Amino acid sequence: MSDITEQLKNYTVLCVEDEDGIRKRLVNTLKYYFADVYEASNGEEGYELYYEYKPSIIISDIEMPKKNGIELISEIRKNDLNTIIIMLTAYSSEEYLLSLINLNINHYILKPVVSESLLNGIIKAFGDRLENKIKFTDDIYFNMKKRELYCKDEIIILRKRDKDFLLLLHENRNRVLTYSLIEEYIWKDKLMSMSALKTFIKELRQRLPIDLIINVPQEGYKLINS
Structure with a gap:
């Protein structure tokens, strides 16, 4: 069965986000997965790019100048029910999320957005x-x-942090996964010591049927054969 990231390379994506720093991080991540990534800083520009390129999927913020995300999606949905749409929102109330569903979006992601x-x-x-x-x-x-790792269709028992680390390794498979990225995305708001990281890697290797992890001295880790 094809690797899911290889499948995504057959699609294009439009990212609409008014905050430059957030948009840059989103676009940099999306470039790992999609054939083409278009970006817009407001809903008006987003609609122009949508109309010109007809992306496979749109990822849009809600609060934006000129035309907000709800106005953008409402306009798109007048004639297009096929394009996949994901909304980024900082609000998690049931009433608010139901209003997004009524726009016929496919999914929503709560901010702050991590990989x-x-x-x-x-x-x-x-x-x-x-x-x-x-x-x-x-x-x-x-x-x-299912959020599970399998070997020959048998589940390999892993902790949540183990799974997160393997997915992060895969996301960065063409480069070294640095210590700083591991601390940011795996340890998150906690301080990571090198001894704690080494213990974590050692325990993860013991859980895996084969060693998938390559140590890159003084830098971080890579996936084997990546």
């Missing part, structure tokens, strides 16, 4: 259009829908 929630949200939004597997070797794969 894991972004990829998971994209996969959920695509639904059955994608095969939900990330392949590490011929026998080892990660089922994104």
Whole structure:
């Protein structure tokens, strides 16, 4: 079964976000997955790019100048019910989220957006259009829908942090996953010591049927054969 990220390379995405720093981080992440990534800083510009390029998926903020995300999506949905749409929102009240669903969006992601929630949200939004597997070797794969790692269709018991780390390794498979990125995305708001990281890697390796992790001295880690 095809690697899910290879499947995403057949699609294009439009990212609409008015905050430059957030948009830059989103676009940099999306470039790992999609064939083409278009970006807009407001809803008006976003609609122009949508009309010109007809992207496969739109990821849009809500609060934006000129034309907000709700106005943008409402205009798109007048004639287009097929384009996949994900909304980014800082609000989590049930009433507010129901109003988003009424726009016929495919998924929403709560801010602040991290790489894991972004990829998971994209996969959920695509639904059955994608095969939900990330392949590490011929026998080892990660089922994104079930959030489980498998070896020859048998579940490998892992902790949540183990799974997050393997997905982050895969996301950065063409480069070294640095210590700073590991601290930011895996330890998050906690301080990471090198001894704690080494213990974590050692325990993860013990849980895996084969070693998937390469140590890059003084820098970080990579996936084997990446």
